[in-house]
Amino acid sequence: MKSKRIIALLLSLLLILSLVGCGIENAVSGGSDAICWLNYKPELDATLQTLAAKYTEKTGISVKIITPESGTYSRTLQESLEAEDPPTMFVINTPADAEAFGGYAYDLADTDIQKELDNTPATTVGSIYNAAGKLVGLPYCQECFGIAVNPDLLAPLNYTVEDIKNFDSLKEIAQVIHANASWLGYDAFCSLDLDAASSWRVTGHLANLEYVYEERDASSWGETPPTLTGAHLPDFKNLYDLIINNGVSTPESLAAGGHNPIEEFTSGKAAFLPAGSWDYATLKAAVPNVTMIPYYCGVKGEEKAGLNCGTENYWAVNVKASDAAQKSTLEFMYWLVTDEEASSALATQLGYLPYKHAAKSDNGFLTLANQYIKEERYTMDWAMKYQPNRDVYRAGLVTALTAYNADQSDKNWEAFKTAFVDNWAKLYVELYNQ
Numbered sequence: 001m002k003s004k005r006i007i008a009l010l011l012s013l014l015l016i017l018s019l020v021g022c023g024i025e026n027a028v029s030g031g032s033d034a035i036c037w038l039n040y041k042p043e044l045d046a047t048l049q050t051l052a053a054k055y056t057e058k059t060g061i062s063v064k065i066i067t068p069e070s071g072t073y074s075r076t077l078q079e080s081l082e083a084e085d086p087p088t089m090f091v092i093n094t095p096a097d098a099e100a101f102g103g104y105a106y107d108l109a110d111t112d113i114q115k116e117l118d119n120t121p122a123t124t125v126g127s128i129y130n131a132a133g134k135l136v137g138l139p140y141c142q143e144c145f146g147i148a149v150n151p152d153l154l155a156p157l158n159y160t161v162e163d164i165k166n167f168d169s170l171k172e173i174a175q176v177i178h179a180n181a182s183w184l185g186y187d188a189f190c191s192l193d194l195d196a197a198s199s200w201r202v203t204g205h206l207a208n209l210e211y212v213y214e215e216r217d218a219s220s221w222g223e224t225p226p227t228l229t230g231a232h233l234p235d236f237k238n239l240y241d242l243i244i245n246n247g248v249s250t251p252e253s254l255a256a257g258g259h260n261p262i263e264e265f266t267s268g269k270a271a272f273l274p275a276g277s278w279d280y281a282t283l284k285a286a287v288p289n290v291t292m293i294p295y296y297c298g299v300k301g302e303e304k305a306g307l308n309c310g311t312e313n314y315w316a317v318n319v320k321a322s323d324a325a326q327k328s329t330l331e332f333m334y335w336l337v338t339d340e341e342a343s344s345a346l347a348t349q350l351g352y353l354p355y356k357h358a359a360k361s362d363n364g365f366l367t368l369a370n371q372y373i374k375e376e377r378y379t380m381d382w383a384m385k386y387q388p389n390r391d392v393y394r395a396g397l398v399t400a401l402t403a404y405n406a407d408q409s410d411k412n413w414e415a416f417k418t419a420f421v422d423n424w425a426k427l428y429v430e431l432y433n434q
Contacts, residue, residue, distance in 0.1 A: 022064055022085050033328040034062040038080055040073050040091035040313060043278065047349045051342055055335060061328050071196045074391045077101065081318070088321040088329045092128055092137040093312040094385045095224055096431055102130035106317035106326060109135040113315075113334045116355045128314045137314025140337070141350035144307040144369040145205055145276035146292045148283055153177070153186055153271035161291055167298040171242055177271055178246035189247035190264040190273040192240075194398050194405070195257025201274050202240070202401065203394035204384050207420070208308055209295045210236045211383035224386040226428045230421040235297040237413065243274070244405060255402040277351035277365040284364060292365050294372075295380065306372035307365070310382025388427040396423045 022036030039048055045067040052063035066087065068076040073091075080086055081104050092098055092105065108114050108127075117127070117138065128137040147170075151161050157176055164170050174188040181187040192202060213232040215221045244251040248270050249259055265273040266286035275283065275292070283290045294305040317329050336342050337355035344359035351363040373379060387393050400416040 022066055022080070022083075022087050032322045033324040034064070035089060035325065035329050035332050036064045036066065036085075036087040038073075038077060038087040038090040039065055039067045040093065042067055042070050044349055047345055051336065051345060054342070055332060061332070063332060069196065070200065071391055071394070074389070086318055086320065088318050088325045089333070090316050090318065092314045092316045094387065094390060095128070096386075096388055096390075098128050098130040098136050100431075101316070102132070102134060102136045104316070104318055104320060105130075105134070105136035106319040107134045107136075108138055108317065111330055113330060113337065113355075114138060116334070116337055116357065118354050118356045118358075137316045138333075139311045139313065139354055140315050141313055141346075142309070142311055142352045142354050142366070143277045143313075143350070144292075144309045144365055145274070146294050146307040146365075147296075148265065148273040148275040148279065148365075149291050149293055150265065150268070150271050150287050151289055151291060152287070153184075153268065156184060161293065164293050164296070166303050167238055167242075167296040170293070170296045171238075174242055174246045174272065186268055187246070187248045187270050188272055189243045190261035190270040191247060191249040191259035192243050192254055192274065193249075193257035193259050193261070194255045194402055198257055198259075198261065199394065199398050201261075203397040204387075205274060205276070205308065206236065206240060206295070207387075207397065208382070208384040209239070209297055209380065210420075211386065212308075212380045213299055215381070215383050216378075221383065221386060224388055224428065224432075226432075227425045228421045230417055232297075232299065233417055233420060235299050239295060239297040241408070243272075251405040251408070254405055275365075277363050277369075278349065280351060280363045280365045281348055290364070292368055294377075304377050306377035306379045307369040308380040308382065309369050310385070312382055312385045388424060388431045393423055393427055 022038075037048065039045060045065065048065045052065050055061065055063050066080070077090055081090070081101065090101075092101060114127075114135065119126070127135055127139060130136050149161050149164075154160060154173065157173070157180070159173050164173060177184065177186075177188040193199065194202065210230070210232040213235065214229060217231065218225075244254060248264050261273055262279065262282060264270050265275075266283060292307060294302070294307055296302055296305070315333055317326055319326070321329070336346060337353055338357045340359055343353055343355070347353050347359045347361045352361045352366050353359070369379075396419040397416070400412070400419040404412040404416050
């Protein structure tokens, strides 16, 4: 048994080491112009591996894609930037990242790719700068998210999507579907798992609604606030309780995960799915008339809410890479957003690339987001980008929600409020007042 534990430990160590460095010395070209991208989005890995191979074939320059497991990116980034063979290209997600990793970031002002940015669409958000005013990251996708709806599964109960105007109407329909799930053959909501593969839907996207409304109460944040009031946690609870108690899976089974919410939706097992523009192609292929509604949660005036729009994905170039590697990395980034085939592959996966000559997207969720804006609905912005020490903060939320799912008591909800509010303040101090 002891030897088995030692072997397991060694294998784990090898896995960590394989993620920390990019291993450029073992790359195909073996040259100083080799590119290594530390990718933030696991769902993009297959597409990037294909594009990397095509670029290498086209130019002879090696491109290596490293994709950490979901929930481990920040730690892996910190370790990899300090490794002997660091990535030449990485992703900055938040204002906190801009400060923590800004010293590693090349100033992208006046580069060819920066000049390609297209800031005309209504949903477009800007680039990311550090406190010193250096342009440390360029957005490589603009996304939106909300609740995907299969209209065909509302019809048997004589409802339409237009009947959903706020939380009360969403709750009514969801509860009617759930109460009749046995004869309908489907339920209201897909599984909202808390495992590493899916917890971001809760700790990032669903949590965002509390941040958005707290930010609106304060007019604007502009930067990470040192504390939260938690004033809109009751609204978060409204929607969270509705989802976990009226779904395909029981609340207590969500902690272990292993469900497939996308498959549940596309196979007609549930009418509602918290989803985003990155899911559109997959959902539309199975549900041609799929649409999306905002995160209704009971906030006054939410009838005028739109979708969550923004990004937490910014390309950065390692300023400590060789001049040749910096140059080749910038050229690779430019190719990704100007080459028809490459940009089309990214647009299919990501929805919309905010660059002038990138392939155009026909993503229906993004079209709907812009339509909501034209109707003068307010956009729920990407306020989750302000989370301090994102991985640690979200892990605390998962722990608290796991207990709450198993026993939806006031005591366990209070523990979640502590994880949501008090941990934010604690991590803020650790991050900004070191």
